Amino acid sequence: MLGLYLSIVHLYQINLHYCSMDQILYKKRGADEIVTENVPGGGFLKFLYGGNVLGKFSLFALVKRKFFSWLFGKYMDSKLSKSKIASFVSKHQINLEEYEQPEEGYQTFNEFFYRKIKPEFRPIQEGVVTPADGRVLAFEKIDATTQFFVKGSKFSVNSFLANQTLAKKYENGAMFIVRLAPVDYHRYHFPVDGIPGNNIKIKGHYYSVSPFALRKSLEIFCQNKREYCIQKSDDYGDVLICDVGATLTGGIVQTYPENQNVKKGAEKGYFAFGGSTLVLLFEPSKIRFNEDILENTKNGFETFLKMGETIGSLDARF
Numbered sequence: 001m002l003g004l005y006l007s008i009v010h011l012y013q014i015n016l017h018y019c020s021m022d023q024i025l026y027k028k029r030g031a032d033e034i035v036t037e038n039v040p041g042g043g044f045l046k047f048l049y050g051g052n053v054l055g056k057f058s059l060f061a062l063v064k065r066k067f068f069s070w071l072f073g074k075y076m077d078s079k080l081s082k083s084k085i086a087s088f089v090s091k092h093q094i095n096l097e098e099y100e101q102p103e104e105g106y107q108t109f110n111e112f113f114y115r116k117i118k119p120e121f122r123p124i125q126e127g128v129v130t131p132a133d134g135r136v137l138a139f140e141k142i143d144a145t146t147q148f149f150v151k152g153s154k155f156s157v158n159s160f161l162a163n164q165t166l167a168k169k170y171e172n173g174a175m176f177i178v179r180l181a182p183v184d185y186h187r188y189h190f191p192v193d194g195i196p197g198n199n200i201k202i203k204g205h206y207y208s209v210s211p212f213a214l215r216k217s218l219e220i221f222c223q224n225k226r227e228y229c230i231q232k233s234d235d236y237g238d239v240l241i242c243d244v245g246a247t248l249t250g251g252i253v254q255t256y257p258e259n260q261n262v263k264k265g266a267e268k269g270y271f272a273f274g275g276s277t278l279v280l281l282f283e284p285s286k287i288r289f290n291e292d293i294l295e296n297t298k299n300g301f302e303t304f305l306k307m308g309e310t311i312g313s314l315d316a317r318f
Helices: 002-013 042-049 053-063 066-076 079-091 109-113 142-147 157-161 164-170 291-298
Strands: 025-028 034-036 134-139 174-180 187-189 200-202 226-233 237-244 252-254 267-271 276-282 302-305 310-313
Touching (some): 066 079, 079 109, 134 142, 134 291, 134 310, 142 174, 157 164, 164 237, 237 267
Antiparallel strands (some): 025 034, 134 174, 134 302, 174 276, 187 267, 200 226, 226 237, 237 276
16 A cells, blocks of 8 residues: 555656646736746646546546545655655745744644644735635636636536526626645635635545646536535625635645634635635625736736735625
8 A cells, every 4th residue: 555655646746748738827916027837746737638648548547536636645644744845845945934833843744734824924904805825816707717718618607516596696796716736825714704604515526726727628617526605794795615626635624613703814724735726706796806816817817816815895886
């Protein structure tokens, strides 16, 4: 079993140097500079989603399966994974002074991965805030997703929520996507004040949610394992918050109190190892996203934000 663990780790770390897919580019808020993302395992993702026959076979026969991500998660929960922390921190220049650390240090990679941040390093701003660190996209109308993703790859709210009645509530609303890379802080929080309801789970596969994959099919959001709750807000209506699993995401863990009032910025939960995604859905005419995020999205770029930064406010047009 140990040999299989190590084989999977090696498979994730290899760099196959495929050149048939674009780099992942994004912008930082307030800067014109275009940043190229350093993607851990990027070569492996290109191998899976780049059109290679062997890559497609590996994806459908193994990688999308629960067992593959479960097994990798077991390794990341074991003390064998501790040795990976130092090199990861050094390579990605992660400032551990910003995070809470146990006296004995992190004993597994997952302990490090879903580390808690010191509150002073994520101040909560005005309006609606982004629920997590990551690269974001904003669409005032859900149909506008076709402007960013593959033409014809329309996002289906009905498929995404697996609830036709609920889908009608949001089908003409706004959509906000936060993509967490493996190097990011992986706890996520509430975007507004309000009362979050029960957590609803939807079974699914474990495809990657990297742009390498999403550019091929936005339907991945509707096929992956996901969980959602609806937070009732006095100002912004019923905000739907969905946590989407992905390849090598060891688990989605909810830590929030259901059906109790929470403040904006309060912790909702965390992802175990693996990059993943949060999707926020707003009812029609409830939010006006910030222009910088909308402009970057329109031009085909994600915007990097840290949890607590403003993403929008009440829509004064209505």
